[in-house]
Amino acid sequence: xxxxxxxxxxxxxxxxxxxxxxxxxxxxxxxxxxxxxxxxxxxxxxxxxxxxxxxxxxxxxxxxxxxxxxxxxxxxxxxxxxxxxxxxxxxxxxxxxxxxxxxxxxxxxxxxxxxxxxxxxxxxxxxxxxxxxxxxxxxxxxxxxxxxxxxxxxxxxxxxxxxxxxxxxxxxxxxxxxxxxxxxxxxxxxxxxxxxxxxxxxxxxxxxxxxxxxxxxxxxxxxxxxxxxxxxxxxxxxxxxxxxxxxxxxxxxxxxxxxxxxxxxxxxxxxxxxxxxxxxxxxxxxxxxxxxxxxxxxxxxxxxxxxxxxxxxxxxxxxxxxxxxxxxxxxxxxxxxxxxxxxxxxxxxxxxxxxxxxxxxxxxxxxxxxxxxxxxxxxxxxxxxxxxxxxxxxxxxxxxxxxxxxxxxxxxxxxxxxxxxxxxxxxxxxxxxxxxxxxxxxxxxxxxxxxxxxxxxxxxxxxxxxxxxxxxxxxxxxxxxxxxxxxxxxxxxxxxxxxxxxxxxxxxxxxxxxxxxxxxxxxxxxxxxxxxxxxxxxxxxxxxxxxxxxxxxxxxxxxxxxxxxxxx
Numbered sequence: 001x002x003x004x005x006x007x008x009x010x011x012x013x014x015x016x017x018x019x020x021x022x023x024x025x026x027x028x029x030x031x032x033x034x035x036x037x038x039x040x041x042x043x044x045x046x047x048x049x050x051x052x053x054x055x056x057x058x059x060x061x062x063x064x065x066x067x068x069x070x071x072x073x074x075x076x077x078x079x080x081x082x083x084x085x086x087x088x089x090x091x092x093x094x095x096x097x098x099x100x101x102x103x104x105x106x107x108x109x110x111x112x113x114x115x116x117x118x119x120x121x122x123x124x125x126x127x128x129x130x131x132x133x134x135x136x137x138x139x140x141x142x143x144x145x146x147x148x149x150x151x152x153x154x155x156x157x158x159x160x161x162x163x164x165x166x167x168x169x170x171x172x173x174x175x176x177x178x179x180x181x182x183x184x185x186x187x188x189x190x191x192x193x194x195x196x197x198x199x200x201x202x203x204x205x206x207x208x209x210x211x212x213x214x215x216x217x218x219x220x221x222x223x224x225x226x227x228x229x230x231x232x233x234x235x236x237x238x239x240x241x242x243x244x245x246x247x248x249x250x251x252x253x254x255x256x257x258x259x260x261x262x263x264x265x266x267x268x269x270x271x272x273x274x275x276x277x278x279x280x281x282x283x284x285x286x287x288x289x290x291x292x293x294x295x296x297x298x299x300x301x302x303x304x305x306x307x308x309x310x311x312x313x314x315x316x317x318x319x320x321x322x323x324x325x326x327x328x329x330x331x332x333x334x335x336x337x338x339x340x341x342x343x344x345x346x347x348x349x350x351x352x353x354x355x356x357x358x359x360x361x362x363x364x365x366x367x368x369x370x371x372x373x374x375x376x377x378x379x380x381x382x383x384x385x386x387x388x389x390x391x392x393x394x395x396x397x398x399x400x401x402x403x404x405x406x407x408x409x410x411x412x413x414x415x416x417x418x419x420x421x422x423x424x425x426x427x428x429x430x431x432x433x434x435x436x437x438x439x440x441x442x443x444x445x446x447x448x449x450x451x452x453x454x455x456x457x458x459x460x461x462x463x464x465x466x467x468x469x470x471x472x473x474x475x476x477x478x479x480x481x482x483x484x485x486x487x488x489x490x491x492x493x494x495x496x497x498x499x500x501x502x503x504x505x506x507x508x509x510x511x512x513x514x515x516x517x518x519x520x521x522x523x524x525x526x527x528x529x530x531x532x533x534x535x536x537x538x539x540x541x542x543x544x545x546x547x548x549x550x551x552x553x554x555x556x557x558x559x560x561x562x563x564x565x566x567x568x
Contacts, residue, residue, distance in 0.1 A: 199230025308418025
């Protein structure tokens, strides 16, 4: 239910329990647990929206996975090669079990999920290795190097751009290295306000440990429940609260990377002037230069208060101008998210389209507020904005915001929607899983542009999808990860899945999108990464490509690390 609350602040609104994963999170990411749903039946308003915009009638379909339907090729690793690693790491350290191989042979893109539902995997790993220590990891990589095996690092497996697809390149086989056993919180330094953790730690576990000491990393990507800290760094990710805490590159102050040559340790220092910062070689390296084994992060005191509100503006460009002004004038916001008119409609349909007396009352109140403030229904743009910190900091933040917005036409719907968003902000993957079960095309993609070109970029992408996807569809967008010079544009496309050739359908759209984004001056990815999907569309100059290739050749002369990704 969309709660409407006009009060400025209350004590009960701002308690901060540690961020936790849902009870079935790992089951869902393992297979799509049929007991876990983001039930469409509870959102009749959203169902009506889909009926109006797509060709769909039945919402009762479901998919229960049956791994026995996969036809897996036998592992290309011979028993002698496997036994050699087992002698050093133990019998349980390497698996050629079919289930493990399947689990580690796909990421979480729309095409990945289509292939899994059709029990077709374009590439299958030959074995999965589970090192327990950094020494085990080093031995694993030296073993792979000596036997000409490709190595694919694997954290939570949440890549949506083909980053964990087990490509073997020119090697004789491919092994996936899963870091799920390397999960120690090595050290929390209260004085320096840093934490050192092994790369396999999941987001909820890290935040829970930090909360016990009164700290937070503040990094909450959409995949927070299922992704690992090593994956965050390798993919150069950005969290929902990046306005306050920064992207992952702002949080990393030290790391350790294991290669077949040995271990590279970038020492913790507040700053240095010893030439280029080597941390930047590995942040965003996507497993192509080695395997990140340990990371040291800068952490922040856990905020005493979290205050999030939903504001409704009279137009998307008006809301984005307000967001730009908020950041450029230095308001201490934790997060700003601005939805365009299409996404705002979906948001309201999902929130206000439920049945029941309470929800009917909330709908009447919302409509009354918007009518009173003269916010036209056809051009509404939602802005979710939040402040975090002490009670005084939060109060001052809101006071400054109200003054800044005095020349804008907007309405505040209070704290209720903010509380609801904080509670459910990691549940989008569940919704996507259910829509896929209805044979609906649903995928996300993102870019970033400056304030000068974000609107032309936005319109170029709309035109591209309109002409590339003849099937009925809707395109939603929001601005997030706001900066003084620009913002990220995050899109969701929902459409009718092509009866025959659903994979090809999206491949065509995605290729056209990559070209359109590049031609319109956007970056090919703001935070999803490169993987295979964006590898050929980065727009890097020949000099840049040569620099990266030279680094790759020096660190990984045999080319065993994640072939086919990042660099061609």
